[in-house]
Amino acid sequence: MRVEKYLNDIIERDGTVHLTLIDPASQSPDESASIAFAAVEGGTDALMIGGSTGAGGSLLDQTVLKIKEQVEVPIILFPASADGVSSYADAIFFMSLLNSRDISYITTNQAMGAPLVYKYGLEPISMAYLVAEPGGTVGWIGDAKLIPRNKPELAVAYALAGKYLGMHYTYIEAGSGANEPISPKMIGALKQFLGENKLIVGGGIRDGRTAKICANAGADMIVTGTIVEEAANVTAKIRELVSAIKG
Ligand code: 1GP
Secondary structure, rough: EEEEEEHHHHHHHHHOOOEEEHHHHHHHHHHHHHHHHHHHHHHOOOEEEOOOOOOOHHHHHHHHHHHHHHHHOOEEEEOOHHOOOOOOOOOEEEEEEEEEEHHHHHHHEEEEEEEHHHHHHHEEEEEEEOOOOOOHHHHHHEEEEOOOOOOHHHHHHHHHHHHHOOOOOOEEHHHOOOOOOOHHHHHHHHHHOOOOOOOEOOOOOHHHHHHHHHHHHHHOOOOOHHHHHHHOOOHEEEEEEEHHHHH
């Protein structure tokens, strides 16, 4: 419960958590570590490590190890499959893509990965994972029946199912690099029904203004990924986002 409590305590204290997603496949482990260092300098609360393609195995291990040398915030795995488990992380978002049509993303990868989570002593943080339009790479790979942008009630139905199945967190995303994030209306509807359960929102959030709209609508945690790969000054960019949502 250590990392989950850490995140929940920040929500209690600051209102919103900022998570930086680093994809090990997008750069070398050393470069990932530099990005992580800069993001923590900018005030990010924790790091999510994972990606849809080619982000596992020794590349994942090396990335986590290099990042660990640079930062003290929690390192949370965000696995695309059972291959996304590393013994060097602090915790894992143990998630099920509830709106997938492919059982391997709902329970099979979870079953294949669970013995490793146990063996490595990783903290599992149970999470309902939902992908909404446009869905991006994760929507395609995860064979998600994408939640239509203008149908908050469908997102709510899945989120409630996750909550009733005992998942503590719900992560809804529009896909990495989406043109626009999840609508404030959908975020608001989800938070209303989730109550004390935490809501995480990501995909297509690029600036402080947009992050603030998501947070004000009800997101407890904001995830940004692409911007740290693109920003000339990662620390300044993360600072912009963090100050907007914790303002
Ligand atoms: C991926 O939603 C996150 O799960 C990150 O999205 O890359 O658009 O920030 P971005």
